[in-house]
Amino acid sequence: MAPQQCASGKPRVLAIAGSLRQGSYNRRLLDLACQGAKAAGGEVTELDLGRYPLPLYGADLERTGLPEPARALQELVRTHDGLLIATPEYYSTLPPLLVNVLVWVSRAAAAGQACVFVDKVAGLLSASTAQTGGLRGISQLSSILGNLGAIVVPYPVGVSYAQSAFTSAGELHDKALEGRVAGVGRSVIELIQRLS
Numbered sequence: 445m446a447p448q449q450c451a452s453g454k455p456r457v458l459a460i461a462g463s464l465r466q467g468s469y470n471r472r473l474l475d476l477a478c479q480g481a482k483a484a485g486g487e488v489t490e491l492d493l494g495r496y497p498l499p500l501y502g503a504d505l506e507r508t509g510l511p512e513p514a515r516a517l518q519e520l521v522r523t524h525d526g527l528l529i530a531t532p533e534y535y536s537t538l539p540p541l542l543v544n545v546l547v548w549v550s551r552a553a554a555a556g557q558a559c560v561f562v563d564k565v566a567g568l569l570s571a572s573t574a575q576t577g578g579l580r581g582i583s584q585l586s587s588i589l590g591n592l593g594a595i596v597v598p599y600p601v602g603v604s605y606a607q608s609a610f611t612s613a614g615e616l617h618d619k620a621l622e623g624r625v626a627g628v629g630r631s632v633i634e635l636i637q638r639l640s
């Protein structure tokens with residue numbers, strides 16, 4: 445779980461899918477956004493949250509110390525300039541997996557350090573099997589990340605009816621939409637470059 449080291453000087457982006465489901469549409473969507481980030485000159489670390497099992501957050505549990513996976517995830521966020529997050533929405537809000545990860549990873553402040561999300565540039569996406577494209581969850585994610593000090597790029601992308609949106613090769617049938625997805629990745633890289 446050690447963070448990957450980068451000597452290239454390229455903007456570094458951590459890509460996080462809010463679903464562990466095999467065949468996840470959000471994982472596919474994230475891959476397309478990552479391609480946009482790479483094409484814009486970024487270096488992407490694709491995170492598998494399944495490798496970072498975390499207990500359900502509780503303040504009493506936190507007082508016994510941060511779980512090792514939380515420390516490892518904090519280090520990964522700390523050593524990247526930005527985030528790409530593609531997540532489903534569950535019941536119009538965020539899935540518990542992602543909320544739990546965000547809460548644990550945000551808790552560096554409890555140890556007297558700055559929250560690791562401060563000044564991280566974040567691009568957000570969602571794929572959902574409904575018409576709404578997961579944008580209600582994305583709106584809440586934008587709010588949470590803003591509260592944690594991250595800078596969320598405008599124009600998140602929601603993919604509706606994800607079950608029929610992707611080709612067997614993992615691309616989107618709608619090429620204009622695919623361009624907007626890649627654009628989220630590109631925007632993250634461009635904002636990191638402008639801020640540095």
Ligand SMILES: Cc1cc2nc3c(=O)[nH]c(=O)nc-3n(C[C@H](O)[C@H](O)[C@H](O)COP(=O)(O)O)c2cc1C
Pocket residue numbers: 463464465467468469470471531532533534535536537571572573574575576577578606
């Ligand atoms: C518990 C649960 C709640 C859901 N709630 C919503 C919802 O509020 N809005 C929506 O668009 N899709 C909802 N869905 C459907 C998801 O969009 C769909 O399962 C999607 O494929 C999940 O993303 P994934 O393929 O990346 O796992 C829900 C699915 C589950 C399992």
